[in-house]
Amino acid sequence: MKFAIALFSAAHAPSSRRALLFAQAALAGGHEIVRLFFYQDGVYNASDAVVTPQDERDLPKQWRAFITEQQLDGVVCIAAALRRGVLNDEEAKRYQREAVAVSAPWELSGLGQLHDAVQDADRLICFGGA
Amino acid sequence: MPTLHVLSHSPFGDERLTSCLRLLGAADALLLCGDATYALQAGTAPFEALNTRRVKLFVLAEDAEARAVQVPDWAEAVDYPAFVDLSIHHDKVNTWL
Numbered sequence: 001m002k003f004a005i006a007l008f009s010a011a012h013a014p015s016s017r018r019a020l021l022f023a024q025a026a027l028a029g030g031h032e033i034v035r036l037f038f039y040q041d042g043v044y045n046a047s048d049a050v051v052t053p054q055d056e057r058d059l060p061k062q063w064r065a066f067i068t069e070q071q072l073d074g075v076v077c078i079a080a081a082l083r084r085g086v087l088n089d090e091e092a093k094r095y096q097r098e099a100v101a102v103s104a105p106w107e108l109s110g111l112g113q114l115h116d117a118v119q120d121a122d123r124l125i126c127f128g129g130a
Numbered sequence: 131m132p133t134l135h136v137l138s139h140s141p142f143g144d145e146r147l148t149s150c151l152r153l154l155g156a157a158d159a160l161l162l163c164g165d166a167t168y169a170l171q172a173g174t175a176p177f178e179a180l181n182t183r184r185v186k187l188f189v190l191a192e193d194a195e196a197r198a199v200q201v202p203d204w205a206e207a208v209d210y211p212a213f214v215d216l217s218i219h220h221d222k223v224n225t226w227l
Contacts, residue, residue: 001218008227014164015138018190025210031218123217126225130139130164 001031004121006114007042008128011050011059016042019127020062027070035073035117036063042128043081046074049101067105075117078108132157134220138164141176146226151183159186161208161216167194170201180205188216 003026009015023033038045045063052058067074081102082091088102102108118124135158141147147169154160160180162169167189169176180187184204191207194200201207208216217223 003217018138018163021210022213025214029211029214031214123223125217125223126227128225128227130166 001123002121003031003033004035004037004114004117004124005033006037006039006124006126006128007045008040008126010041010044011047011052011063012056013041013128013130015127015129016045016059017057020059020066022125022127024066033070033072034121035075035113036067037114037117038074038076038080039111039114040077040080040128041084043076043084043086046076046081046106047086047101048103049086049099064105072105073117074106075109075113076102076106077114078110081108131221132159132219133222133224134159134161134216136161136163136223136225137166137169139226140165141169142174147176147179150226151179151185154183154185159188159216159220161188161190161213162205163190163193165197167197167199170194170199170205172200172202188212 005023007019026033045060047060050060086101087097088108089100092100135150137146139146171177187205188208189201189205191209
């Protein structure tokens with residue numbers, strides 16, 4: 001079974017943790033994740049600038065490790081990222097900003113990538129809110 | 131088309147659960163996670179609504195445990211592998227973001 005997973009909430013939201021645990025369980029169950037799409041506040045999960053308190057789960061770090069180890073397609077919505085100051089090197093240069101917060105394995109791209117993933121996947125599962 | 135509805139917001143803060151129950155089809159199921167598990171606090175209006183409707187009800191076990199919410203015998207506590215299975219056994223998953 002092919003899953004597309006969309007995450008709408010920031011790294012400190014409980015739903016971001018649920019998204020990661022769902023994704024891990026899906027792969028452990030022998031399923032495929034065609035794409036992880038980080039939309040709206042979900043873009044903060046891709047930010048290297050997030051500093052998580054020591055007694056909390058470091059979601060940005062865990063997403064990075066998960067996506068790297070499993071060689072997944074982690075796409076961050078470019079419009080949502082720009083308005084939240086979550087820029088990669090290319091966008092920082094384009095808009096003359098000092099702060100670069102996103103790097104590989106993450107990729108900034110458009111909402112079309114979510115649409116494309118939904119076409120390819122058997123199920124779209126969204127996480128967000130509380 | 132059987133749909134799995136996923137709720138994570140507290141039923142005491144908004145109308146998501148009420149709206150969801152209104153839309154829920156006979157073949158649909160409901161998964162409560164996060165603060166939505168508070169709907170299973172005995173004696174509350176959401177608890178009575180769910181108990182009366184007897185919808186196919188699932189609860190993310192660790193979220194219920196974290197909130198000391200007792201899962202009644204008419205609901206089924208699930209872990210993440212079971213959540214994945216539920217999403218496969220239903221044609222669509224509708225998350226009430």
